[in-house]
Amino acid sequence: MSGSTENADATGSLQGVRVVELGQLIAGPFCGQLLGDMGAEVAKVEPPESGDPMRAWGQGDKPTWWRVIARNKYSVAADLKTAEGQDLVRRLIAEADILIENFRPGTLEKWSLDPRDLMEMNPRLIVVRVSGYGQWGPYAARAGFGGIAEAMGGWRKIVGEPDRPPARMGVSIGDTLAATYGCMGALAALHERATSGKGQIVDVALYESVLQVMEGLIPEWAIAGHKRERTGSTLPGIAPSNVYSCSDGEFLIGANQDSVFARLCEAMGQADLATDERYRTHTARGKHQAELDALINAWTRRFTVAELETLMNEHGVPAGRILDAEDMLSDPHFAAREAIVMVDDAELGPVPMQGAFPKLSRTPSKIRRNAPRDVGQDTAEICRRWLGD
Known part of the structure; x- marks a missing residue:
């Protein structure tokens, strides 16, 4: 795909679904990105002036991470710490199908945006709440980041070389896993709402999202007495499946x-x-x-x-090269499937980024709109179309 996406079509599997995104950084916004890619109209609420901190994340003089995670979204400026900002957001939520937030439990309630009150106002509302430890339990009030969840969920314990401290993955996997489960929960709730007519709360804990992908970690210990440890590039007992040396590099074989x-x-x-x-x-x-x-x-x-x-x-x-970004941009399979697409950016020019997945045959996910350049640039448009202001 190339060319401007500002006036792209409004099709997609979730066409007509309205989402209010109150989250920031990764876990909440990545959930919004997934729903936006599927065709939902996402109103991203940002603090006036400063905006989402993600705007400044990434490498180089002009970070590009924002262009990915904020695509297919509209920027609405509102200060949630003020009555005026809370009132605007409450009015938007009254017209929404899904609300996404990833603040510490109790924060929405402190801002007079208690989900129970919001769902009384809008009984069809689906509220996706992403937090470190979930909305209840002895750890619920603790501050939680993706990396901490990776440690608690078992991921960090088994990643790295056995003679070194636990390593981290090169991406924020705890956050993106939680966001993906949040999206999955929202879609399940939308399906159920078609029958019941009622919304519900999707409670996503970062540590549980990590735990969910830990395969046989728990029963292996409980039943077999085997505790997984760091094993470098190998998975104990699964062989051959490793990275092997060539005369000019490394190559992965899974046999x-x-x-x-x-x-x-x-x-x-x-x-x-x-x-x-x-x-x-x-x-x-x-x-x-x-x-x-x-x-x-x-x-x-x-x-x-x-x-x-x-x-x-x-x-x-089954085998393959170990690719980096430069390799991917020249790979014919990536090109054939549009796994990487080019998006024209007013400031940066053509920006390559990952496409929208998975691929649906009739109602494809796609990048229909560039990430908002300015904080609050779409406030008036969203208020006019959603609220009639």
Whole structure:
């Protein structure tokens, strides 16, 4: 996609759905981004003058993160600490389908925006509340950030090398997971509302969002007495599935399923490895993971990344290059599927960014509107269309 999006079409799966976004930084706004990409009309409420702190996040003299997380949104300026700002937001919420907020529990109530009162005013309202620990429980009042949730939810404990402190992922995964679950909950509530006619509260805790993707972490300990620890680039017992060395770089191979491992052995010219008792089964390969990785790594060193990629594709072995942003911008598959799109920005010119996913066949998600450049630039328009002011 290229060209200006300011006057793009208003189609999408959520066309006609109105969202008020009160959140800031990542967890709330990413939920709003997802809903906006699907076609919802998102009125993002920002503090006058300062705006969302996310406007200043990112690298370079003119940070671009805002262009992604605020796309498909309208900026409405309102000071939620004042009666005037609260009144404006309350009037917008009366016309909305979904409210998103990611403040510490009790903050909305302090601002005279108690969700119970808002839902009495607008019984069809769906309120997505994202917080560190959820709206109730002994930790509910604590300040919570995504990184803290990653630690509490088990993620940080198992990421990194075993002889080093826990590492972090290079993105704010705790926040974006919570935002994604918030979006999922909002969509489920919209579906249920079609029958009941009633809204509800979607209570999203950052730490629970992380916990949800921790696979067998809890039952493995409770039932098998196995406590996951940091294991670097490997997942214990899952082999071969690792990053291997080439003559000019690194390459990822995932051949841990029996038939796939057999195909890898054929590609290596060592078909007998697939019937070797040390490697014949999933369990056996897990027990001999280190020696199997060493054996494969010695073989991959003979090839360039391009040569190994061709060989793996020829034998149907899941494998791939480890890409960075520069690689992605020149990759033909990204281009063919419009995984990265170009958006014309009035200040920066063409800005490449990730497209809208997942892809729907009839009502595709897309970038229909640029991120608002100025704080409050759309206040008058939203008030006119939503409120008739």
